[in-house]
Amino acid sequence: MNKENEALDVFDKDAVAVNNLTSPEHSRNFDVLYDIPVSVSALLGRATMQISQVLKLGKGDIVELDKKIGDPIDILVNNKFLARGEVVVIDEKKIGIIMTEVSKRN
Known part of the structure; x- marks a missing residue:
């Protein structure tokens, strides 16, 4: 097969x-x-920083994430991985996620 x-x-x-x-x-x-109710989150990316760097952050500062534009986004339910998706614009006012791959549950 x-x-x-x-x-x-x-x-x-x-x-x-x-x-x-x-x-x-x-x-x-x-x-x-x-x-x-459950908590649904879309994880855009992660960054690792030292506490001293975090304490220096202010309005307008940029935190670089580990993902690029177009990379799949992780979708979490109650902080557990459920699926991957892509960011989409809804009615030119909001953003959403299209699920492209759903995790297999055992």
Whole structure:
């Protein structure tokens, strides 16, 4: 079996698992969980600095991150990695993230 077929096979199994969890029987069991708030974050990048450098930061200073424009952004839920995405502009007023890759959960 080639890698493409393996990927499709895994995708099909994941789709079946999701369909099973979203069935009406399971839906009733999980209804109580749907209203629990979670924190969703988009990690644009990271920087390592000495405390002395952080204390010198002021308005207008630039902190260089470890990512470049166009690099994938990590999407975290409750500080746990969920997916990767790309930054997009919404209605020329806001920014958002398009999810391009979702983590496989074991």
